[in-house]
Amino acid sequence: VDNSLKAELDDVVCLPLDKGYLVLKADMLVASTDIPPAMGMRLAARKSIVMCVSDFAAKGVQPRWALTALGLPRPITKEAVEELAEGFRQGCEEYGVRLVGGDTNEAKELVIDVCMAGLSEHPPPRRRGARPGERVVVTGPFGYPPLGLKILLEGLQVRGPLRTRAVATVLEPRARLAVGLALAKRGLVTASIDSSDGLALSLYQLAEASGVSIVVTRLPFTEELESYTQRRGLPLEELVFFGGEEFELVFTCPEERVEEALEVVRRHGGSPYLIGHVVEGSGVYRQVGGERVRVERRGWQHLAGPR
Amino acid sequence: VDNSLKAELDDVVCLPLDKGYLVLKADMLVASTDIPPAMGMRLAARKSIVMCVSDFAAKGVQPRWALTALGLPRPITKEAVEELAEGFRQGCEEYGVRLVGGDTNEAKELVIDVCMAGLSEHPPPRRRGARPGERVVVTGPFGYPPLGLKILLEGLQVRGPLRTRAVATVLEPRARLAVGLALAKRGLVTASIDSSDGLALSLYQLAEASGVSIVVTRLPFTEELESYTQRRGLPLEELVFFGGEEFELVFTCPEERVEEALEVVRRHGGSPYLIGHVVEGSGVYRQVGGERVRVERRGWQHLAGPR
Numbered sequence: 001v002d003n004s005l006k007a008e009l010d011d012v013v014c015l016p017l018d019k020g021y022l023v024l025k026a027d028m029l030v031a032s033t034d035i036p037p038a039m040g041m042r043l044a045a046r047k048s049i050v051m052c053v054s055d056f057a058a059k060g061v062q063p064r065w066a067l068t069a070l071g072l073p074r075p076i077t078k079e080a081v082e083e084l085a086e087g088f089r090q091g092c093e094e095y096g097v098r099l100v101g102g103d104t105n106e107a108k109e110l111v112i113d114v115c116m117a118g119l120s121e122h123p124p125p126r127r128r129g130a131r132p133g134e135r136v137v138v139t140g141p142f143g144y145p146p147l148g149l150k151i152l153l154e155g156l157q158v159r160g161p162l163r164t165r166a167v168a169t170v171l172e173p174r175a176r177l178a179v180g181l182a183l184a185k186r187g188l189v190t191a192s193i194d195s196s197d198g199l200a201l202s203l204y205q206l207a208e209a210s211g212v213s214i215v216v217t218r219l220p221f222t223e224e225l226e227s228y229t230q231r232r233g234l235p236l237e238e239l240v241f242f243g244g245e246e247f248e249l250v251f252t253c254p255e256e257r258v259e260e261a262l263e264v265v266r267r268h269g270g271s272p273y274l275i276g277h278v279v280e281g282s283g284v285y286r287q288v289g290g291e292r293v294r295v296e297r298r299g300w301q302h303l304a305g306p307r
Numbered sequence: 308v309d310n311s312l313k314a315e316l317d318d319v320v321c322l323p324l325d326k327g328y329l330v331l332k333a334d335m336l337v338a339s340t341d342i343p344p345a346m347g348m349r350l351a352a353r354k355s356i357v358m359c360v361s362d363f364a365a366k367g368v369q370p371r372w373a374l375t376a377l378g379l380p381r382p383i384t385k386e387a388v389e390e391l392a393e394g395f396r397q398g399c400e401e402y403g404v405r406l407v408g409g410d411t412n413e414a415k416e417l418v419i420d421v422c423m424a425g426l427s428e429h430p431p432p433r434r435r436g437a438r439p440g441e442r443v444v445v446t447g448p449f450g451y452p453p454l455g456l457k458i459l460l461e462g463l464q465v466r467g468p469l470r471t472r473a474v475a476t477v478l479e480p481r482a483r484l485a486v487g488l489a490l491a492k493r494g495l496v497t498a499s500i501d502s503s504d505g506l507a508l509s510l511y512q513l514a515e516a517s518g519v520s521i522v523v524t525r526l527p528f529t530e531e532l533e534s535y536t537q538r539r540g541l542p543l544e545e546l547v548f549f550g551g552e553e554f555e556l557v558f559t560c561p562e563e564r565v566e567e568a569l570e571v572v573r574r575h576g577g578s579p580y581l582i583g584h585v586v587e588g589s590g591v592y593r594q595v596g597g598e599r600v601r602v603e604r605r606g607w608q609h610l611a612g613p614r
Contacts, residue, residue, distance in 0.1 A: 013408040015372055017426070018326065024407070026333075026422045028376040030414045065322055069335040069420050071378075100331070101320040107337045108416045113376050115333045115422035119324070 010127050010209075011055035011194055014120070023061045023118045027052045031073075031110035036152050036170060041080045041110075043171050045087025048112040051196065053095045054175035054247050056116065058194040059124035060184020062177070063116040065100045066092055071107025084112075095177050125184065127209035129191035130252040134278045136206075136214055137261055139176045139249045139270040141222045142199050143236070144169040146243030162228055173247045178268040180249055188261045192251040200241040201299030202250045203284045210252075213281035215292060220248075220273035244299055252278055317434050317516075318362035318501055321427070330368045330425045334359045338380075338417035343459045343477060348387045348417075350478050352394025355419040358503065360402045361482035361554050363423065365501040366431035367491020369484070370423040372407045373399055378414025391419075402484050432491065434516035436498035437559040441585045443513075443521055444568055446483045446556045446577040448529045449506050450543070451476040453550030469535055480554045485575040487556055495568045499558035507548040508606030509557045510591045517559075520588035522599060527555075527580035551606055559585055 015022045029035065029048040039047070049066065056063040068088055072081070092099045097116065130136075148170035150156040151163060158166065175194075183189050191210055195202045199220070207214045219240050229236040248270075253261045258274060265272035276287070285292040322329045336342065336355040346354070356373065363370040375395055379388070399406045404423065437443075455477035457463040458470060465473065482501075490496050498517055502509045506527070514521045526547050536543040555577075560568045565581060572579035583594070592599040 013372070013374065015407065015424075017324075022329065022372075022424065024372065024374055024422070024424060026374040026376045026408065026410055026420065028378060028410055028412045028418070028420060030378050030412050030418075032415055033413045065320070065329075065331065067320065067331055067333040067422065069333045069422075071335060071337050071418055100322065101333065103333055103335055105335045105337050106340045107418060108339055109414065111335070111337075111378055111414060111418050111420075113333065113335060113418075113420035113422075115331070115374065115376075115420075117322075117329065117331060117424065 011058045012061070012124070014124055021120045021123060023056065023059065023120055023124065024115070025052050025055045026113060026115040027055070029112045035110065036149065038152050039171055041083035042087040042090070044110065045084040045112060046091040047173060048114045049088060049091025049095070049097070050173050050175045050247065052114045052116045053097065053177055054194045054196065056118055057175045057177040057180035058192045058249050060180045060189065061118045061120045061124050062181060063095065063097050063118040065117045066097045067101040067115045068099070069103040069105070069113040071105050071111035073109050074106060095175065125189040125192045127191055127193050127206055130206055130210035130212050130278050131190060132212055132278050132280045133255055134190055134252040135255055135258040135274055136250070136252055136276040136278065137258065137265070138220045138273050138275055139179050139265050140220070141225065141271060141273065142195070142220050142246055142248065143225050143239035143243055145245040146239050147225070149245070162224055170245065173245065175247055176249050176270060179265050179270045182264050182268045183251065183261060186260070186264060188253045188257055188264060189251045190253060192249060195246040195248050195250050196244065197299040198242050198244045198246060199250065200284065200295050200297065203295070204297050206250060206252065207282065207284055213279045214276055214284045215279055215287055216276040216285065216295065217287045218273065218275050220275050241295060242298060318365045319368070319431070321431055328427045328430055330363065330366065330427055330431065331422070332359050332362045333420060333422040334362070336419040342417065343456065345459050346478055348390035349394040349397070351417065352391040352419060353398040354480060355421045356395060356398025356402070356404070357480050357482045357554065359421045359423045360404065360484055361501045361503060363425055364482045364484040364487035365499045365556050367487045367496065368425045368427045368431050369488060370402065370404050370425045372424045373404045374408040374422045375406070376410040376412070376420040378412050378418035380416050381413060402482065432496040432499045434498055434500050434513055437513055437517035437519050437585050438497060439519055439585050439587045440562055441497055441559040442562055442565040442581055443557070443559055443583040443585065444565065444572070445527045445580050445582055446486050446572050447527070448532065448578060448580065449502070449527050449553055449555065450532050450546035450550055452552040453546050454532070456552070465535070469531055477552065480552065482554055483556050483577060486572050486577045489571050489575045490558065490568060493567070493571060495560045495564055495571060496558045497560060499556060502553040502555050502557050503551065504606040505549050505551045505553060506557065507591065507602050507604065510602070511604050513557060513559065514589065514591055520586045521583055521591045522586055522594055523583040523592065523602065524594045525580065525582050527582050548602060549605060
């Protein structure tokens with residue numbers, strides 16, 4: 001799809017008021033591309049809220065109000081509508097958002113559009129603020145959502161806690177709002193983005209918006225995921241870089257404040273990874289031994305698989 | 308569709324800020340129900356903007372910012388995407404709205420969701436402010452859009468200026484923003500609603516929100532439409548009351564200010580009709596001779612026809 005319609009060059013839109021800023025975001029979730037079969041109406045509605053909250057989290061802004069607009073296929077049962085309403089309520093309650101309005105329409109498939117608004121005293125961190133010398137941090141490990149999708153969509157056999165965790169990241173994703181708010185409050189973030197398009201693409205978007213290059217020195221994964229992929233011969237790097245539907249934050253911070261940033265992430269429930277640093281130039285590279293290998297600029301195309 | 312998802316009980320949502328109010332609206336336009344075949348991408352995109360602006364017009368608030376979220380069916384041509392972008396630009400320019408963001412997704416049919424935000428110093432008029440003794444005014448004649456839909460969808464044969472006007476109200480609707488802003492500025496409106504669900508349903512919604520009854524003493528139609536329907540044996544009252552996709556404003560104002568209100572509507576390009584008055588009680592009635600006949604509580608269900 002042509003990008004001429006993407007006027008938005010950041011996770012949210014930030015508009016100056018007389019005092020402070022109005023922060024807006026609209027996000028659409030479409031059944032055929034965004035909703036795995038195992039995900040019921042309630043979880044789909046909840047996910048639509050989480051997707052939007054995640055963009056606010058990346059900007060360290062508390063979303064205050066949500067409007068939902070629904071396209072509903074016929075015939076739709078009363079139960080399905082109640083499940084949707086329950087999912088919206090649940091998602092909004094988890095993140096302190098007030099559901100203030102809604103609109104329902106008929107459509108050929110389920111479409112959920114969520115629009116959120118929040119207020120910020122200061123301009124929130126943009127994607128474009130990263131400078132050479134700064135560190136790149138993520139708020140948690142990557143790779144679970146793509147594994148979860150393989151389990152749910154391709155019937156990949158995984159057992160035990162790994163299965164539970166991977167599936168949960170797909171069906172009940174969590175936005176890193178507490179972490180994002182705490183980081184912004186302390187002014188620790190110079191540039192930030194959420195990772196719903198996958199780690200590689202998020203890093204590229206940060207680098208491009210900031211006019212810098214990013215060098216990844218460490219991949220953010222757990223031992224659990226590493227030993228599983230080794231046993232099964234699955235490509236760990238592929239899962240970590242090119243998965244999608246991830247909801248961790250990716251941000252840059254000044255070198256001298258990176259320990260503080262890691263500590264803030266930990267204190268608010270995250271599992272931070274210092275994954276690299278910012279250098280002059282362009283593009284995203286992986287440091288492998290003494291060599292820099294270019295990371296492919298590609299992401300995850302929803303349920304259609306990697307693009 | 309169950310109304311439990313319609314948290315919104317007014318045309319827009321109005322949220323108190325430290326100073327003034329934030330006014331929000333999200334509106335979804337779906338190809339299969341809202342877009343007649345003759346309407347191309349550009350006009351569909353423009354209409355989605357007009358629909359949202361119309362709700363702001365009813366509340367006398369200037370919409371300042373728009374976000375669009377698109378669901379696009381595959382394959383979609385570059386031309387179609389450019390036409391959509393052009394329609395958004397055109398609609399926003401006509402009404403002084405800044406298009407600040409967008410989001411594109413794949414979907415089985417074209418879905419356009421528009422979210423708009425504006426600011427208001429004072430709380431805008433609600434649907435619930437109508438009081439017995441007040442007058443009911445509309446900003447223009449009704450009946451053209453349903454006639455236009457009959458021409459476009461059922462091949463009804465109509466010629467000359469009537470055809471042109473009826474078709475134009477469907478393909479290029481106009482929101483009564485200038486009128487709505489001027490009325491609100493002068494404090495002439497006690498309750499207000501737009502008429503996208505048709506005149507009868509809009510009157511019912513005003514009456515119900517305000518806990519009053521509305522008596523219609525005069526139907527808002529032009530001589531042109533009257534003589535055409537008489538000649539062709541078409542039901543004029545049906546077209547006027549139960550059409551849909553109308554974009555005139557329906558409002559109440561104090562009796563002593565009704566002449567001023569009519570003048571303000573005229574001065575801003577409208578053709579006002581004083582259609583009735585507010586009394587105690589409930590429901591919407593038509594005054595026919597000495598008798599009051601209940602108006603059916605039904606509206607227009609998009610392209611599916613009357614409901």
